[in-house]
Amino acid sequence: MKTTGPRQVRRMTPRLSALYANALPADRTGALYNAFSYPTKISPESIALFIATHTAPGDTVLDVFSGSGTTGIATKLCDKPTQPMIDLAQSLSLTPEWGPRHAVLYDVSVLGSLVAKVMCDPPDSGRFAAAASDLLKKAEASHGWLYNTTGASGEPGTIRHTIWSDVLVCLHCHRETTYWDAAVRRHPLRLERTFVCGGCERTIDVDDCDRAVERVRDQLLGRVVERKRRLPVAVYGKSNTGNWQREVRAEDQVVCNRAASSRVPSTAPVSEIAWGDLYRAGYHHGITHAHHFYTPRNFLAVAVLWDLIDQYDDEVRDALRLLVLSYNATHSTLMTRVVVKHGQKDLVLTGAQSGVLYVSGLPVEKNVFAGVRRKIATFVGAFQLVAGSKSTVDVQNASSTKLDLPDGSVRYVFTDPPFGGYIPYAEINEINEAWLRTRTNRADEIVVSAAAGKDVAAYAKLMQLVFAEVSRVLRNDGLATVVFHSAKSEIWSALTSAYASAGLTVKLTSVLDKKQASFKQVVSTITVKGDPLMLLNKSSASKAERPATSVHELIDTVLLDSRNSPHPDERTKERLFSRFVTRCLSEGIPVSLGAAEFYELAGVWRLQ
Numbered sequence: 339m340k341t342t343g344p345r346q347v348r349r350m351t352p353r354l355s356a357l358y359a360n361a362l363p364a365d366r367t368g369a370l371y372n373a374f375s376y377p378t379k380i381s382p383e384s385i386a387l388f389i390a391t392h393t394a395p396g397d398t399v400l401d402v403f404s405g406s407g408t409t410g411i412a413t414k415l416c417d418k419p420t421q422p423m424i425d426l427a428q429s430l431s432l433t434p435e436w437g438p439r440h441a442v443l444y445d446v447s448v449l450g451s452l453v454a455k456v457m458c459d460p461p462d463s464g465r466f467a468a469a470a471s472d473l474l475k476k477a478e479a480s481h482g483w484l485y486n487t488t489g490a491s492g493e494p495g496t497i498r499h500t501i502w503s504d505v506l507v508c509l510h511c512h513r514e515t516t517y518w519d520a521a522v523r524r525h526p527l528r529l530e531r532t533f534v535c536g537g538c539e540r541t542i543d544v545d546d547c548d549r550a551v552e553r554v555r556d557q558l559l560g561r562v563v564e565r566k567r568r569l570p571v572a573v574y575g576k577s578n579t580g581n582w583q584r585e586v587r588a589e590d591q592v593v594c595n596r597a598a599s600s601r602v603p604s605t606a607p608v609s610e611i612a613w614g615d616l617y618r619a620g621y622h623h624g625i626t627h628a629h630h631f632y633t634p635r636n637f638l639a640v641a642v643l644w645d646l647i648d649q650y651d652d653e654v655r656d657a658l659r660l661l662v663l664s665y666n667a668t669h670s671t672l673m674t675r676v677v678v679k680h681g682q683k684d685l686v687l688t689g690a691q692s693g694v695l696y697v698s699g700l701p702v703e704k705n706v707f708a709g710v711r712r713k714i715a716t717f718v719g720a721f722q723l724v725a726g727s728k729s730t731v732d733v734q735n736a737s738s739t740k741l742d743l744p745d746g747s748v749r750y751v752f753t754d755p756p757f758g759g760y761i762p763y764a765e766i767n768e769i770n771e772a773w774l775r776t777r778t779n780r781a782d783e784i785v786v787s788a789a790a791g792k793d794v795a796a797y798a799k800l801m802q803l804v805f806a807e808v809s810r811v812l813r814n815d816g817l818a819t820v821v822f823h824s825a826k827s828e829i830w831s832a833l834t835s836a837y838a839s840a841g842l843t844v845k846l847t848s849v850l851d852k853k854q855a856s857f858k859q860v861v862s863t864i865t866v867k868g869d870p871l872m873l874l875n876k877s878s879a880s881k882a883e884r885p886a887t888s889v890h891e892l893i894d895t896v897l898l899d900s901r902n903s904p905h906p907d908e909r910t911k912e913r914l915f916s917r918f919v920t921r922c923l924s925e926g927i928p929v930s931l932g933a934a935e936f937y938e939l940a941g942v943w944r945l946q
């Protein structure tokens with residue numbers, strides 16, 4: 339069978355074909371990417387290249403699922419391109435006309451919209467830096483004791499982080515052992531699945547043990563609650579002799595107790611978690627409110643910072659809130675973890691897992707003040723990158739099922755829609771939104787969710803409404819780039835019927851090569867590496883009749899192309915599936931196989 343991709347590309351104008359001919363890199367690095375982590379976001383530099391190539395200065399760009407506003411930031415960059423953008427354009431022989439555009443962003447997410455507003459219209463970076471340093475100074479002046487301690491030899495020091503541990507209960511003799519003592523082994527460093535109980539001396543599987551619980555008075559709720567018992571097991575700190583690690587001492591417990599009984603500012607949230615698909619009876623035991631995701635010390639530290647922000651000028655206040663939130667859910671809560679990494683002598687510190695609300699058996703309590711202070715430079719760098727751009731961005735915190743835009747007013751759409759039930763954004767963002775005291779309206783969220791009673795049919799219907807709106811506001815010569823991935827054929831079907839019913843057709847396809855895979859992409863066996871990307875237009879010209887291609891023929895073509903490709907990435911099973919999907923899309927045939935069926939049929943299960 340002849341391939342159709344390259345033939346299609348040759349018919350396109352040279353500048354578009356260069357953009358879609360190869361998998362475009364989408365590095366997940368740099369200040370603009372790192373300032374705030376929002377699940378699945380793409381680097382703004384890559385999007386900027388798409389915008390600059392598909393539009394002219396003065397044009398309107400739309401993102402109907404804008405999340406943290408990357409399309410808006412990218413629009414800003416079109417008038418202030420970075421060197422890597424210029425270099426990438428040159429290497430692809432693209433000659434975009436840099437200059438200001440206007441972006442309109444829609445998202446139902448309250449958190450996403452705040453991120454977008456601040457990042458696309460930042461305060462003066464100098465004034466922000468001064469306010470942020472002052473904020474930290476004030477918080478440490480009143481609450482520095484939260485992390486002050488003594489080092490390994492008794493000298494004054496500061497806590498960098500404390501590792502806590504679940505407590506296991508022996509199923510035979512009920513003796514309690516910390517998970518830390520039971521599982522962490524050194525030389526080489528590893529987490530064992532079994533241990534010998536110090537009480538009955540039997541060998542026990544960690545997973546067979548109950549986790550100890552305790553009943554404590556919850557100061558904020560004013561009642562006794564049950565929660566998992568967790569104990570501090572190792573303290574990592576620094577003093578003028580350098581970094582150190584030591585065992586927990588009585589003085590540590592004194593500080594924890596003081597934090598637990600201290601007054602929490604009234605601006606801190608006492609907010610019930612609206613649990614949905616992410617609730618897990620085991621590790622979420624006793625977590626009913628946002629503050630249960632924190633140790634008392636870290637909740638107090640975030641609350642003190644949050645409360646102080648009200649003292650600052652309007653101009654910097656939202657940016658300061660974002661600074662604190664950027665470290666909040668991912669680094670200040672019990673979702674912060676340590677992991678074992680091959681070849682490392684000690685456990686490696688990391689943040690919360692992306693896309694889930696997982697609390698490990700060894701949660702970590704990082705120093706919130708030190709972490710927030712470290713993020714100031716990243717924010718300053720990000721703000722400076724967009725400062726001075728004459729592009730404008732309008733952020734709408736609303737559902738895209740109804741756009742407040744005139745017919746035919748948009749030149750170009752760049753969007754990455756929610757991928758079925760892959761990530762329940764509103765639930766993920768719940769902890770940060772508790773601090774904002776405004777939550778995303780989940781009724782409007784387009785997602786497949788058993789907890790919300792939204793099935794694939796409901797998802798497909800809402801996607802149709804959005805694409806109908808996209809088609810309405812798009813100029814007749816307008817284009818839309820859609821980045822999407824799913825390992826499920828029914829989700830692909832929902833997407834393809836949404837744009838087809840709106841009168842949009844696939845003009846080109848490609849793959850966006852995310853250099854650093856997200857957590858789910860790394861651990862799940864059924865994933866899509868490199869997101870399929872499609873360019874849609876309103877062309878009413880019917881496609882030339884071609885003999886129908888069978889799934890087997892498509893698979894053969896994909897496998898043949900991968901063997902001929904000089905890029906090793908093209909031979910990973912995930913990339914092969916992405917290529918299979920993009921071929922289906924450009925041929926206009928249904929994506930009838932999910933990733934698992936594709937791997938089976940193509941015989942590529944074992945490929946890495």
Ligand SMILES: C[S@@+](CC[C@H](N)C(=O)[O-])C[C@H]1O[C@@H](n2cnc3c(N)ncnc32)[C@H](O)[C@@H]1O
Nearest residue numbers: 379403404405406408445446447737738783784
């Ligand atoms: C894949 S994410 C987009 C990420 C984004 N590109 C970024 O830069 O962060 C999909 C987004 O769709 C949003 N969404 C879900 N339903 C929506 C609706 N009805 N209208 C607008 N946005 C919606 C979610 O809140 C989520 O932020």
